[in-house]
């Protein structure tokens with residue numbers, strides 16, 4: 277009689293592969309800017325490039341002091357990102373929301389995320405903007 281289904285060896289291999297995939301699947305929590313946090317003058321474009329990829333369901337944490345004021349906005353498109361035009365931007369975190377554990381944002385949409393601070397010259401001169409594209413886990 278021909279045997280059907282998986283052999284014990286195959287089952288063990290499958291479980292091992294599944295376990296390793298699960299380990300990789302754990303969503304990460306990442307502080308934007310690392311130890312620099314969210315501040316004027318740090319190059320977040322470079323930081324994002326050095327820390328990519330970011331994955332779907334990962335959490336970004338924006339930590340910042342109350343003075344000088346910073347904020348976190350979601351911009352609608354690349355053009356508004358380039359020009360630092362906040363007229364159609366969505367406020368995510370105001371200047372008081374970056375203290376303590378910081379403001380947490382989960383990458384739970386399949387879209388390009390354009391983040392920027394709208395305070396003072398943060399966006400135009402302070403480099404406080406970054407683009408994140410979440411990747412699928414596998």
Ligand SMILES: *[C@@H]1O[C@H](CO)[C@@H](O)[C@H](O)[C@H]1NC(C)=O
Pocket residue numbers: 319321322325403
């Ligand atoms: C920030 O980093 C990006 C990527 O490395 C680079 O292209 C850009 O010139 C930098 N901006 C400044 C003002 O240094």
